[in-house]
Amino acid sequence: MSLVTDSPVHSSSSGDDFAAYLDAELETGSSDSLGDEEVEANNELEEDVEDDDDHESNRTKRLKVEKVQHVLDPQGSTSQVLMEKNIEVSVEQDICTHPGSYKNLCMICGKELDVESGVSVGYIQQGLRLGNDEIVRIRNTDMKNLLRHKKLYLVLDLDHTLLNSTHLMDLTLEEEYLKGQTDSFQDIPKGSLFRLDFMHMMTKLRPFVRTFLKEASEMFDMYIYTMGDRPYALEMAKLLDPRGEYFHARVISRDDGTQKHQKGLDVVLGEESAVLILDDTENAWAKHRDNLILMERYHFFASSCRQFGYNCKSLSQLKSDESETEGALSSVLRALRQIHHMFFDELDGNLDNRDVRQVLKTVRKEVLKGCKIVFSHVFPTRIQADSHPLWIMAEQLGATCLREVDPSVTHVVSMDAGTEKSRWAAKEKKFLVHPRWIEATNYLWQKQPEENFPVAGGATDPQ
Amino acid sequence: MFFHIVLERNMQLHPRHFGRNLRENLVSKLMKDVEGTCSGRHGFVVAITGIENVGKGLIRDGTGFVTFPVKYQCVVFRPFKGEILEAVVTMVNKMGFFAEAGPVQIFVSNHLIPDDMEFQSGDIPNYTTSDGSVKIQKDTEVRLKIIGTRVDATEIFCIGTIKDDFLGVINDPAAV
Incomplete structure (x- = not known):
């Protein structure tokens, strides 16, 4: 079948050539379609093709008329315009809208497409592209399916969220002992420290991650979305999900994103109103902050601490690790459970109209509900207090922020115990806490014991 | 569709392979080089079935390698539009499924899966009819x-x- 004469390419060629070309094409085409009619009688797809034949021949007739005009009309330009109009009309009449393609073949009519269009979803299969309408359609049907199974979407970052990796050559002397403690690839589900010699890397999984994935997979369809490259992402997926039960083909790496240095939900085949994101980097999700649950960074290796400018000893150097039951992942899992429960069991109204972003906000607002906070010696004076990240974070957690002290205040957040407000707090028996109290509360989804965040006496920063 | 055709190829052979086994060496090298490859024009070369003729060798200047034009018969496999094929499903997702017929990969979009089959996610993603009889x-x-x-x-x-009509599942390993 040689009827793939999509017009846009030819519209630029001169009228005469085009007509001749179409004539030739039509001849081969019509003989082809005759053959088809004999072979397959009532087949939808073939019908499409035959319809195509018809309008193709119409177009040619029209063009022939135009050609005559072209000869008669001394001002060829007007007829050229006319002809192009006609072509545009016939393109609109094209039956298949080519909603998506595989290796440049339309996935419905099987025609070869001239231009690459749509969003690449190469993480599912190389060469697969989907148009916007198709993505919307898939999201809709998938959403219904998912809600029926009481599930939502969860997009997970890898580095510093679920695990920590380092190059072998970046290991410090103090960390050499790790090389003797790596777990075997024979029994991945039980291990947590792996040495990937072929990638020259060592990877430590965050404590609790196995339980986290298992429990979260009952509430969510999970994606991996990392800024690492594709081979790395797949290797890590193998460590996290050795039996291939959680992620399937839902591993997205930076090679699959549509924008540089940004992560976007446009390649995720899920409604944005049902997606939650776990990531340690807020800036990567500029467009989807409402979906984001910010994670405390997991720094196991010394190189990772250095990379982020911390001068403290890493967990590996201290030969310790995050707590399994009190760590970031278990806290987040608790919050996720709460969100999931509220989304499906507590909200009224139609399931389709619910928005997990609203639920996320509501759940977050419960954490510091009832707290009234005054800041002292925290913000630089030149910055508007209520635009400072800590102020915003506290309000998102449900606390009320005030500029001046009054009897209803419950917490004074201060860097310095010597300020007027700090002394007032001590006198009035209010909680006096370090700003890290708010950050920790934010990461752990629970009001933290105030006594763990004392404020140092002098004017110096305790950090 | 499979075809039994005659193709020609220029084979370069190192002089160390010369001698009474020259022809055998040439054929085994040809098999190694050609079988399993795919050319857009002829499709996948499945197997070489015979040698028609080995032409006169030509010494390459400077290297000592000799080029022999070899005509050989082979079975090629090339899929055509409209052809019916039997294939094994390799991956199922919400966009449709991928299947392989030998070396050829085929994508079947969910638009082209019967409307009564619905996608089911889970441990083993699949398309199933509402009564569960076909999967x-x-x-x-x-x-x-x-x-x-x-x-x-x-x-x-x-x-x-x-x-x-008459397309779809022909043997389901899960049902056995």
């Missing part, structure tokens, strides 16, 4: 029709459909 998942064998092919110099890609 397409990984390793299922399906009969499908090719509706489009794209031929590269070294690869062939296909779009298929199972939305037609």
